[in-house]
Amino acid sequence: xxxDEETSGRGEKILxxxxxxxxxxxxxxxxxxxxxxxxxxxxxxxGIELALREIPDLILMDMNLPEVDGYELTKxxxxxxxxxxxxxIAMTANVMLGDKExxxxxxxxxxxxxxxxxxxxxxxxxxxxxxRG
Numbered sequence: 843x844x845x846d847e848e849t850s851g852r853g854e855k856i857l858x859x860x861x862x863x864x865x866x867x868x869x870x871x872x873x874x875x876x877x878x879x880x881x882x883x884x885x886x887x888x889g890i891e892l893a894l895r896e897i898p899d900l901i902l903m904d905m906n907l908p909e910v911d912g913y914e915l916t917k918x919x920x921x922x923x924x925x926x927x928x929x930x931i932a933m934t935a936n937v938m939l940g941d942k943e944x945x946x947x948x949x950x951x952x953x954x955x956x957x958x959x960x961x962x963x964x965x966x967x968x969x970x971x972x973x974r975g
Contacts, residue, residue: 853877854899854971859889859915860933861907869902869933869958876964886910890918893925900971902954905934905945913948920949931970933958 856878860866863884870880881896883889886907893901901919905912912932920926931952932945942953952970954963 853879855879855881855896856900856902856967857881857883857889857892857896857898858902858933859883859886859907859912860902860904861885862904865904865956868960869963872960872963873967876967878967886912886915886918889915890922890925893919893928894922897925898928899974900967901928901930902933902967903930903950905932905936913944916945916949929970929974931967 853876856873858866858869858880860869860882861884866882870882873880881892881898883892886909903912903916907915910918912934916930919928919930929951930949931954932950933954933956934941934945935956937955945953954966
């Protein structure tokens, strides 16, 4: 678990489930500039624990996680009443034909391909947050 009160923003909470520390650092820096609170998990078990404890406004999900991949983890989150309605956005290097559809079928609400566009990511996140129902 990575949560630093001193460097976190004061806005909406975003949980980023990602096993690659470099990716977590890059996304954290981008989101903190936008004043989001950034909560990080490096594996699925920790991701679910943090989602239940923190109830984030949005979950960014790496689909290529060790042990339980992002597809299965998304299905698990969708089965937990307390957190099943939190928007989940796939952030993945899986960009072949059909990969986006596979993430949506697993229960993700959106899809952001890697490598991420650092200028576009804040706008993408804002669109997903604004679309919440």
